[in-house]
Amino acid sequence: MTCGIWGPTRSIWNRRSMPQTPSSKNASGYEPGQTFIFPKWSKTITPFSRKCWTMLSESGLDKPGWKYIFADESGRQVVARLESSVRGKVGESFELFKTTTGRRRIYLFSPAGSAEKYLLKAYLPARFSKRLKYLVRNSRCRQEFVAAKKMAELKIPAVRAPACGYRMSGLLPAEELVIEPYLSELKNFSQLWQEAGAEQRKKLFISLAGLVSLMHRKGVLQRDFKPDSILVRQVNDSFELVVADLERIKFYRRPLARNHRIANLGKIMQAFFRAEECEEWEWLLEAYSLESGMNFREGVLRRAVLASGVRQSKKQAEQRRSWAAETNELIEKFEHNGAEIRVSREIGRELLEKFLAQNLLPASGTVEISGKKLELFAAASARAVMEDYFYLRELRIPVRPVVLAIDRAGKGLAGVLVDPSEKPLIDFQKTASAQDRAQIAA
Structure with a gap:
């Protein structure tokens, strides 16, 4: 018997062929093959009530x-x-x-x-x-x-x-x-953006450019511009935009200076387009340039807006690490027997508890929880792994979702979601072309 993090466990390794010595532990402090035991939960979980x-x-x-x-x-x-x-x-x-x-x-x-x-x-x-x-x-x-x-x-x-x-x-x-x-007749900007066709999207972003130009002309700086902070009312073929979430608005006595306009357009580029140039961004810049009389479509001003958008994207991504800190709309955090557990809401605390009451979690390998396949691996800090995931996701870097993080006594166990449609790398290499294999090697 070896002492596991959550109680005594049996090693699945043959002690005669693989003696358990300190040198056999990995960098995270786990013994090879060590399993995690969660005793049955005595606490009754009451479903969240909205009353x-x-x-x-x-x-x-x-x-x-x-x-x-x-x-x-x-x-x-x-x-x-x-x-x-x-x-x-x-x-x-x-x-x-x-x-x-x-x-x-x-x-x-x-x-x-x-x-x-x-x-x-x-x-x-x-x-x-x-x-x-x-x-x-x-x-x-x-x-x-x-x-x-x-x-x-x-x-x-x-x-x-x-x-x-x-x-x-x-x-x-x-x-x-x-x-x-509660303005139920108004739609969220991002929702309408996804539903609209190309012609409607162009009109939508031209309307957004008009609203932004009006605010800048009247000395209003919305420091939290994002699709969720704009509501839209569609009237025939035109759009009426309404500003919501006003707690971060700043008012000036004069029209906004050029540096404020650059920073605000950079914020829009970060929040709407993740600092990537696209067709909608070109429509907005062109319409804003016509409305404001300042040419942001090319030259120094365009480059300044792009640089501002990139800076704000990196800053926002760094802030996204905090999503792994406490319970929110993305994850649930709770403790048990001294272990700090974070689980994605797509799995949920209740389903995880039911699974842990009847199953062991290996220090590495794959498990299936509520029909979702997870790949587990040891880490010095599972919370840090989840923080890195939110950081990379904000920068639109392809990465598997980290949906489980368990930490106790300086040791961590992280779980990433595995897409069933993904092929193992070794199988992919058999059918991949020479160019694909070269990209993998790079």
């Missing part, structure tokens, strides 16, 4: 001390309905709409007896250092609320924010939320 109690416990709306700021009378009416639903604990009024990787939760609020729906963008308490900053500057919700009012004054199409609220914990801000109307 009122979950929303109240996460957003803190059931706690006293909430204060609200209203943009108009409609904001007062929405808050009155919200407080009524909270007091009555009407679970059917709330539904989880979206969870981001940060501390934001977005809920869909459907007041009883009303056809209107609203999005509640709730922010969990920030780090202590940020909460101190919020004493002297606006918080995320307050920034979005103020930005919505300014965008309306500048006559730039943007999502309204009739009210925002916050709760203090002692002398420091705690939970906060901003209320926005």
Whole structure:
């Protein structure tokens, strides 16, 4: 018997032919053939509920001390309905709409007896250092609320924010939320981009160029331009674009300077096209150049935008490593017997627990979990492997998805998803041409 990471295990190696000595361990500290044992789980897992109690416990709306700021009378009416639903604990009024990787939760609020729906963008308490900053500057919700009012004054199409609220914990801000109307008739930009034909896509990006030029002309800098932050209303053959996610907008008294325009166009190139030139990018640059009177289609300005897009892509990819840190919409993180486990949501914690209750995980090799084939390998840090995957994926470098990461006591076990259609390299080489084999060798 040898001592495994999660308890005593049997080595599948023949001790007479392969004695277990320290030199036989690999660089990650595992013994060859070592297996992982997970005892049966005693904890009962309760499925996630989208009803009122979950929303109240996460957003803190059931706690006293909430204060609200209203943009108009409609904001007062929405808050009155919200407080009524909270007091009555009407679970059917709330539904989880979206969870981001940060501390934001977005809920869909459907007041009883009303056809209107609203999005509640709730922010969990920030780090202590940020909460101190919020004493002297606006918080995320307050920034979005103020930005919505300014965008309306500048006559730039943007999502309204009739009210925002916050709760203090002692002398420091705690939970906060901003209320926005749910515009069900509008489509997400990326969704329409995928569905539209070539002619419609061209009109869509010409409309985007017009919106960006209008914002730049009026001194508005959207530092978080991305397809998800643009909503689209299609009117016959034309498109009306609406700006959403306003918490990172900055306002200037004059039209944006050239360096700000270059950085903002670089951000669009990174967020929409991953810093790669394409047909849609050419349409946008041409239309923006005509609208702004500045030639970004060629020369120094074009090269500057390309360089800015590449820099921001690398920066964004580095930030994507944090996706492997905590539970979010991509992975679930939990602990058991001192082991830190991260699993992709396409497998899920519940299915993984069922598998581990009845099976062993080898230190290397392949396993099948819920119909998905995983290739396991040892690593000094499985979390670092998953972080590298998110980094490479953001840069559009082909890499197998890392869907499982298990770490304990400085040792890790990572699992990558294997595509059933993939052929082993040795089989591929038998049928590959000389040119293919040369590329493999390179």
